[in-house]
Amino acid sequence: MTFTSTILPLIQTAVVNETGVDYPIRLDIPNDPSHGDYALTIAFSLAKQLKQSPQVIATTLATAITTNTPFEATAINGFINIRIPLTHILTYLESSLDTPPHLETSDRILLEYVSANPTGPLHIGHGRWAVIGDCLYRLLTYLGVSVTRECYVNDAGHQVTLFNESVDCVRKGIPIPENGYGGDFIPYLVDHCGPDQAPIDFVQAYQTETLHRMDCHFDGWFSETTLHKNGRILADIRDMFGDYVYEKDGAVWFKTTHFGDDKDRVLQKENGDLTYFAADTLYHIHKINRGYTHLINIWGADHHGYIKRMESVIKATQKPVKFQVILGQLVHLYKNGEPVKMSKRSGDLVALRSVIDEIGSDALRYFMIEKKPELHMDFDLELAKQKTMANPVYYIQYAHARLCRIIERSEGMPGVTRDLNDGDRELALMGCRYHNQLVEAGASFNVHHIPSYLYALAKLCHTFYTNNPIIYDNAVHTERLHIIATTKRILSHGLSLLGISSPQKM
RNA sequence: GCGCUCGUAGCUCAGUGGAUAGAGCAACGGACUUCGAAUCCGUGUGCCGUAGGUUCGAUCCCUACCGAGCGCGCCA
Numbered sequence: 381m382t383f384t385s386t387i388l389p390l391i392q393t394a395v396v397n398e399t400g401v402d403y404p405i406r407l408d409i410p411n412d413p414s415h416g417d418y419a420l421t422i423a424f425s426l427a428k429q430l431k432q433s434p435q436v437i438a439t440t441l442a443t444a445i446t447t448n449t450p451f452e453a454t455a456i457n458g459f460i461n462i463r464i465p466l467t468h469i470l471t472y473l474e475s476s477l478d479t480p481p482h483l484e485t486s487d488r489i490l491l492e493y494v495s496a497n498p499t500g501p502l503h504i505g506h507g508r509w510a511v512i513g514d515c516l517y518r519l520l521t522y523l524g525v526s527v528t529r530e531c532y533v534n535d536a537g538h539q540v541t542l543f544n545e546s547v548d549c550v551r552k553g554i555p556i557p558e559n560g561y562g563g564d565f566i567p568y569l570v571d572h573c574g575p576d577q578a579p580i581d582f583v584q585a586y587q588t589e590t591l592h593r594m595d596c597h598f599d600g601w602f603s604e605t606t607l608h609k610n611g612r613i614l615a616d617i618r619d620m621f622g623d624y625v626y627e628k629d630g631a632v633w634f635k636t637t638h639f640g641d642d643k644d645r646v647l648q649k650e651n652g653d654l655t656y657f658a659a660d661t662l663y664h665i666h667k668i669n670r671g672y673t674h675l676i677n678i679w680g681a682d683h684h685g686y687i688k689r690m691e692s693v694i695k696a697t698q699k700p701v702k703f704q705v706i707l708g709q710l711v712h713l714y715k716n717g718e719p720v721k722m723s724k725r726s727g728d729l730v731a732l733r734s735v736i737d738e739i740g741s742d743a744l745r746y747f748m749i750e751k752k753p754e755l756h757m758d759f760d761l762e763l764a765k766q767k768t769m770a771n772p773v774y775y776i777q778y779a780h781a782r783l784c785r786i787i788e789r790s791e792g793m794p795g796v797t798r799d800l801n802d803g804d805r806e807l808a809l810m811g812c813r814y815h816n817q818l819v820e821a822g823a824s825f826n827v828h829h830i831p832s833y834l835y836a837l838a839k840l841c842h843t844f845y846t847n848n849p850i851i852y853d854n855a856v857h858t859e860r861l862h863i864i865a866t867t868k869r870i871l872s873h874g875l876s877l878l879g880i881s882s883p884q885k886m
Numbered sequence: 887g888c889g890c891u892c893g894u895a896g897c898u899c900a901g902u903g904g905a906u907a908g909a910g911c912a913a914c915g916g917a918c919u920u921c922g923a924a925u926c927c928g929u930g931u932g933c934c935g936u937a938g939g940u941u942c943g944a945u946c947c948c949u950a951c952c953g954a955g956c957g958c959g960c961c962a
Contacts, residue, residue, distance in 0.1 A: 647960095758898085775924075843925095851921045
């Protein structure tokens, strides 16, 4: 249950009773906290309809709200500012974490991300999609939404053939073919991959292990090869989309332009091979056939040209399925200010695994999730290492550890009740907003709101810690202890949604 | 050329159709006998890329332009 859901209905009723107009109301948080805990801008919206000035309406409504609800409302320049009584805040805070908020949707979500070729180690960009996907999963699941995490394994096609050839060449000690896979990884693979294991299986296991090091997991791995097995990919596509499949220049095409794409796309090449697009089309149909109604893909921004194509496929099914792509901009990796190439085939690859091992999963995850996905991101390895101790994640974790310490120290001490001040109120109110933040983040699929919120909460904690002693005169301030106990749980829970640990001691 | 993403303080970035646009870093000055100083407190900075438009109100929505990155394969 969110905090605003304990407030909004009462205000809504008061407004409807007063004006006779059932207008949807939104609670805003004012920029300036001195204005109030929440604000309504409804008076502006109703001005035309009621033929009165916003201020007149606001004044009337403020009186009605103050009279008919537990909340105190004042009208200023057309805004209605709301102040929530402390008792309401504390009552909510006490029980808030026991009832998770719900995000209303009947969709079954399939979240596909990473989906790397099993031809080399994952790079830092994969790390970014992995963390975004993983956090989104954790958040939506907490909000009661049905989400399945899936990684599509591109274990078929020309690149895999090329990769296997490269491995063979290295094994035989002969030069790798033109456009083959160079770099340090193949020799590493040759040294570690047993004779009974296929090279791509080794790579996939290697990638999985890397992801585990940053606590990223999947519910399923979908192998492209399984789609090819019965040899019916093209036939199945024809069966479903016969009207939009045609032959030209010896190739087979999908008429994606009919659905808004720039040009039609090839399903089967002149040489008889199927394209990546053909298999991926069937894969997405497969998702729909498994009952998923909302397909979310996290792709690197270099694949944005592919979106229209897959959108066309979804539209062609004429099924009420949502298709959404979260575009993650690539991470530009630097080392001491020098750009580092991330090409999978180049020898100077900086693998995700080495970054995890260098700066740690907690710090890496925080860096990857604190910025919105579509933001271009520069990531300097040396800087990240240097800043490790000044990293925001430690600031948040430290707040948690400090609160743990107080709670530990207070055990067995006599409790006393004393007055609460503005600092108490501010921290408690911030804690109340946690569920609203989560719902907002979940509804918009913007996971990066969570670290922003947690940082702000941690900041209040540190200020609170300095100004508001919980233990003094050998006694515990009971109400304060309740506030920080819940705050501690929120910090810990929020961090867990990000896949970041919340140590009791640091 | 066409398309996608981005453009906010010196740097890295939040932010929302609403009130005086905010954090962190960096700089400077304070605060440890006291629940952990990995902390706190104080001191500045902005044509929110540019120009129009919609609106009672635009940094946010629309259009054009400028700049950065990416894409425009019968590669994956």
